[in-house]
Every structure is written in structure tokens, then in C-alpha cells.
Amino acid sequence: MSSGSKKITPLFNDYLYGAIRRIATEQGFTPDLFSVDFDEESCIECNGFVSFVFKAIINGDDRELVLWCKVPPNDDQRSMDLFRREVHFYREILPAFYRFQKEKGISEDSDEGFFSAPKCYLAHCDTDKAEPEAAIVLAYDESYERWDWDKLEPINVEHAKLLMRQLGRLHAITFALKEQKPEVFEQFKLKDVLVPNSDLVSLMKESFDRALVTMRTRFAAEQEQIQRIKEAVFQMLTACADPVKSEPYCVVSHGDCWINNLIYGHDENNVATSLTFTDWQSSRYASPLLDLGYFFFLCTGAQFRKDHLDDLLQHYHSSVKDLLDRLGEDTARQFPLTNLHRLMKPFRELLLGDC
The missing domain is CATH 3.30.200 (Phosphorylase Kinase; domain 1)
Known part of the structure; x- marks a missing residue:
């Protein structure tokens, strides 16, 4: 609203x-x-x-x-x-x-x-x-209120790796269920909420436009670039959310995977030890790149992605493989690393650019 x-x-x-x-x-x-x-x-x-x-x-x-x-x-x-x-x-x-x-x-x-x-x-x-x-x-957990990452600060490698581990596990369950219980899994193929002219897309665009107005005085010189980012984001989200383009590698995604919906727990030395996903209202059946790209674009900076993108993707895929092996499946057949990079290829330029 x-x-x-x-x-x-x-x-x-x-x-x-x-x-x-x-x-x-x-x-x-x-x-x-x-x-x-x-x-x-x-x-x-x-x-x-x-x-x-x-x-x-x-x-x-x-x-x-x-x-x-x-x-x-x-x-x-x-x-x-x-x-x-x-x-x-x-x-x-x-x-x-x-x-x-x-x-x-x-x-x-x-x-x-x-x-x-x-x-x-x-x-x-x-x-x-x-x-x-x-x-x-x-x-309720008190950590829900203690955790408060500055939304203007890109996330660090430690927290990003913990997310890659949990996203890999979430997506691995999809691959295993599709193989072993296809009739059960069929009911989990939630349709996209980002269809053109949908209420959610309208709300997101309204928020983007308000941000553009807010930043106009401080970032006047970057207005054209910010507008290009807006257009690229929706193009990327629409492509990732289209299961036709990503099968047979689609998964049940979180769908709104950014720092505001991630609650980290820390030990006495302030080391991140746990992660809780909240706000699942945008969950849908889509490419795994929806969660990965959404997070990388919204929560990391260009230099961070240039330095760590490939390593974090490897960390994510290793997590998929570990749980798939445990669930009795074959990652090399169902979701090889080469196919992850193939899915990522159309978006690498956007993620590794200076946006």
C-alpha cells in the first residue's frame, strides 16, 4: 500500500x-x-x-x-x-x-x-x-531484536558464506524432493508474484521511485545510472523468476533474500553462528539465481562481488552437493557446478559492473 x-x-x-x-x-x-x-x-x-x-x-x-x-x-x-x-x-x-x-x-x-x-x-x-x-x-528470540545490520553497509564475507550454506541446503531439498516425491512436490510450485503489472511489482517500483526522489539532491550526477539499475533489476528478477527459462534447475526460493529478512545469531566472540530466514511471503518456484542474484545485488557492493562472487558461488554449490549427497541424490546429474555458472552468465556483467 x-x-x-x-x-x-x-x-x-x-x-x-x-x-x-x-x-x-x-x-x-x-x-x-x-x-x-x-x-x-x-x-x-x-x-x-x-x-x-x-x-x-x-x-x-x-x-x-x-x-x-x-x-x-x-x-x-x-x-x-x-x-x-x-x-x-x-x-x-x-x-x-x-x-x-x-x-x-x-x-x-x-x-x-x-x-x-x-x-x-x-x-x-x-x-x-x-x-x-x-x-x-x-x-520469539531476543536475537531478532538485537540483530540490526546497517542497510547502507555491504555485508561481509563471514555473513555471506553462512547465507550461501543455508541457501544451498534450502535449494538442495527441492532437487531431492522433485526426484523422490514428485507428486508431493508438485503442490509446492508456487507461481511467480512478479508478473508484469502485478501489485507487488507496482509496490516495488513505487519504492524505487521514492528512493530516486530522496537521492536526487545528494546523488544528482548518478540519477541516470540509478534509473538504469532500476530497469536492469526488474529485467533480472523477471528472468530469474521464469521457470521455463531455468528448468530443470528451478527450486522453491525464499524470494526476498536480503539483509532485512535475514537474522544472524552470534557467539560470545561476535562470530556469526546461525541464520534465520523470515518473511516468506515472496516464496515461489524459480531459478536459484533469484535468491542468489537478489542477495548479491542488494546486499553487496561491486568491489565485494569482484573479489568474492566466484568463491561464494562455489561455497553455495558445495552446500547443495553436501545435502544432496546426504539425501541420496547425484549433484553431478541434477545440478552440476557448470550449470550454476551457465545460469549466472547472463547476469555476471550486471553484478560485476560498477552499479
């Missing part, structure tokens, strides 16, 4: 409160002996669309459980469509990915597979009722 006279408000009703109370009971709180409070100060307003995020605090039995709640903006259909997609990912796709890995003997504690999403207590969206029901309720 673009900025304007219409006030953006969250879809907040009795359904959410009742859902939190059910979760409390499921988590062992004594019925009728606990309280539920919503931390309004923690509310993060959606950046124009998709969802509001805030904390719910359950107190009782001498303990406390804090949850992240996501609800869509009230009375906004294009936001609801994306919210419904994220609900589907948390309720259907992610549990299937987790079950498949566990069937292969890969547990969440093994650091071998992909389990890098918040624990989900509830993902529900039913807008056909008189009072719409829509909520995603996730486990």
Missing part, C-alpha cells in the same frame, strides 16, 4: 486473542490461570504491505512465553494475497521439508540440513468468514 491519506491498520480481532490462548494451553499453561498481553510498543508496521509484527506475552505457572505475531493490514487485498502465500509456506511447505529431512535421518540438532526458519505455532488465513481470520504466530 503506497503512502497516502488512507491509514494502514492491522487486522486485529478476537480470533488472534483466542488463537494465542489455545497456543498457551498447548504449551502447558494451566487453563484460565494465565494472562495474555500484546506489547503494542513492539509493533513493527509493515513497510507498505504484507504484515504488522508485534509481541504477545503469555504469563502463568511462574513462567513466561513470548511469541511473534504477524497479521496483515486491514482491508487490503494485495497484502492479503501475499500474507496467504506466507501462511501456505509455514503450514504446508516448510513442515514437508522438515519431515523429508527427518525421514532421511537428518535432525535439527545435526547441522546438516535446512531448519533455518522460526518455529511456527500457527499459520492461518480464512477471509471468507464475516470476521476474517488471519495470523502467523512464531517463536
Whole structure:
């Protein structure tokens, strides 16, 4: 939803409160002996669309459980469509990915597979009722609020490598599922959300245009170059999101893979040790280059890419191979390194240029 006279408000009703109370009971709180409070100060307003995020605090039995709640903006259909997609990912796709890995003997504690999403207590969206029901309720972790990368600072190699490892694992599950359970995987081929003239594309272009206006005084000389970047970005995203051009190498992608949706955990020496992906509303069936190119373009600088692009792609592919081997598949046949570079070739000039 673009900025304007219409006030953006969250879809907040009795359904959410009742859902939190059910979760409390499921988590062992004594019925009728606990309280539920919503931390309004923690509310993060959606950046124009998709969802509001805030904390719910359950107190009782001498303990406390804090949850992240996501609800869509009230009375906004294009936001609801994306919210419904994220609900589907948390309720259907992610549990299937987790079950498949566990069937292969890969547990969440093994650091071998992909389990890098918040624990989900509830993902529900039913807008056909008189009072719409829509909520995603996730486990809360204090690191979600401590992690705050300066969006103007390119990411460093340490954090980029950790992302390559987890993206490789996420995409490896797709290759294995397509081979071993094609009938199950078919339902996960979510259509592109970046079709021409779609609401999401319109919103992204509006944001880009606002950025151009904001930067006009400080970067007047670069306006023409910035405009070229805008055009190139949408050309690249559209090409990457077209499964016809990338089969048989398409995967279930995150779809919005940039620093704002990546939460890193660090040890006592401030070394990045874990990564959690949030905001899956743009997930779709697309080229693996959608996630890779999106990240490289938005979160790294030209010199960083010149210095590290090939090494990071190798790191990503090694992660794909490691998990595919563990899942009983053949990377050399299903996704050889040469094919990764072939997919990347049309975009190398853009990524390695001075944009």
C-alpha cells in the first residue's frame, strides 16, 4: 500500500486473542490461570504491505512465553494475497521439508540440513468468514531484536558464506524432493508474484521511485545510472523468476533474500553462528539465481562481488552437493557446478559492473 491519506491498520480481532490462548494451553499453561498481553510498543508496521509484527506475552505457572505475531493490514487485498502465500509456506511447505529431512535421518540438532526458519505455532488465513481470520504466530528470540545490520553497509564475507550454506541446503531439498516425491512436490510450485503489472511489482517500483526522489539532491550526477539499475533489476528478477527459462534447475526460493529478512545469531566472540530466514511471503518456484542474484545485488557492493562472487558461488554449490549427497541424490546429474555458472552468465556483467 503506497503512502497516502488512507491509514494502514492491522487486522486485529478476537480470533488472534483466542488463537494465542489455545497456543498457551498447548504449551502447558494451566487453563484460565494465565494472562495474555500484546506489547503494542513492539509493533513493527509493515513497510507498505504484507504484515504488522508485534509481541504477545503469555504469563502463568511462574513462567513466561513470548511469541511473534504477524497479521496483515486491514482491508487490503494485495497484502492479503501475499500474507496467504506466507501462511501456505509455514503450514504446508516448510513442515514437508522438515519431515523429508527427518525421514532421511537428518535432525535439527545435526547441522546438516535446512531448519533455518522460526518455529511456527500457527499459520492461518480464512477471509471468507464475516470476521476474517488471519495470523502467523512464531517463536520469539531476543536475537531478532538485537540483530540490526546497517542497510547502507555491504555485508561481509563471514555473513555471506553462512547465507550461501543455508541457501544451498534450502535449494538442495527441492532437487531431492522433485526426484523422490514428485507428486508431493508438485503442490509446492508456487507461481511467480512478479508478473508484469502485478501489485507487488507496482509496490516495488513505487519504492524505487521514492528512493530516486530522496537521492536526487545528494546523488544528482548518478540519477541516470540509478534509473538504469532500476530497469536492469526488474529485467533480472523477471528472468530469474521464469521457470521455463531455468528448468530443470528451478527450486522453491525464499524470494526476498536480503539483509532485512535475514537474522544472524552470534557467539560470545561476535562470530556469526546461525541464520534465520523470515518473511516468506515472496516464496515461489524459480531459478536459484533469484535468491542468489537478489542477495548479491542488494546486499553487496561491486568491489565485494569482484573479489568474492566466484568463491561464494562455489561455497553455495558445495552446500547443495553436501545435502544432496546426504539425501541420496547425484549433484553431478541434477545440478552440476557448470550449470550454476551457465545460469549466472547472463547476469555476471550486471553484478560485476560498477552499479
